[in-house]
Amino acid sequence: MIRFESVHKTYAGSQAKAVDDLNLDIASGKVFGFIGPNGAGKTTTIKLMTGILQPDAGRVILEGIDMAQRPLEAKRTFGYVPDSFEMYDRLTGMDYLRFLADVYGVSILRRNEHIEKYLKLFELESAAYQQIRSYSHVMKQKLSIIGALIHEPSISILDEPMTGLDPKSMHVLKEEMKNHCKEGRSVFFSTHVLDVAERLCDEIGIIQHGKLIAKGTLDELKGSEKDSTLEALFLELTQQEES
Numbered sequence: 001m002i003r004f005e006s007v008h009k010t011y012a013g014s015q016a017k018a019v020d021d022l023n024l025d026i027a028s029g030k031v032f033g034f035i036g037p038n039g040a041g042k043t044t045t046i047k048l049m050t051g052i053l054q055p056d057a058g059r060v061i062l063e064g065i066d067m068a069q070r071p072l073e074a075k076r077t078f079g080y081v082p083d084s085f086e087m088y089d090r091l092t093g094m095d096y097l098r099f100l101a102d103v104y105g106v107s108i109l110r111r112n113e114h115i116e117k118y119l120k121l122f123e124l125e126s127a128a129y130q131q132i133r134s135y136s137h138v139m140k141q142k143l144s145i146i147g148a149l150i151h152e153p154s155i156s157i158l159d160e161p162m163t164g165l166d167p168k169s170m171h172v173l174k175e176e177m178k179n180h181c182k183e184g185r186s187v188f189f190s191t192h193v194l195d196v197a198e199r200l201c202d203e204i205g206i207i208q209h210g211k212l213i214a215k216g217t218l219d220e221l222k223g224s225e226k227d228s229t230l231e232a233l234f235l236e237l238t239q240q241e242e243s
């Protein structure tokens with residue numbers, strides 16, 4: 001379960017709210033797509049959810065745990081793939097994954113199973129013992145995804161995870177996201193790839209100027225316009241907010 005209760009965030013030196021009175025409930029077992037124009041507040045929302053940023057007001061609650069009151073417990077509930085990759089470049093890929101497994105207390109048996117599985121799925125086996133500084137951007141992205149999945153988190157938080165992935169890796173990630181939710185877990189991901197969101201998501205939220213302007217299943221968002229696409233709906237709603 002993911003919950004935002006009247007969350008506000010304004011950056012120093014700015015008059016505009018990056019996140020403006022965000023109220024959001026996402027049930028377990030859902031793939032939730034979070035979309036919006038550039039600068040709408042998607043990444044700020046994710047950074048509030050992960051505890052990287054603190055809200056000016058309101059609460060973020062993950063699996064019943066208040067992020068502000070019990071941050072370490074809350075952070076153990078999720079795996080996080082950021083939109084940029086700040087890694088320990090002198091570690092090998094394998095060292096990095098073992099380090100994350102240690103942080104999350106994953107047993108030797110389980111970590112080895114997960115590492116073997118995901119290195120194969122994302123075709124990183126040959127690079128596992130190379131230093132991360134030799135990795136391409138996409139290889140770092142794949143490693144970050146594997147690291148976020150290694151402890152089987154109840155919540156996966158993914159910021160633009162599809163960007164730059166090859167079609168096979170994108171398919172693998174989408175399948176893992178769906179499997180994750182079949183097991184009663186949750187996926188929260190931001191994306192600009194609207195056709196992926198349309199096919200993959202159980203629910204969608206649209207944010208603009210820090211405000212949540214729509215939330216629901218695709219059918220709920222379409223209303224009477226059943227033949228509409230998510231792209232058409234997105235453009236209509238965001239243009240209405242601008243007018």
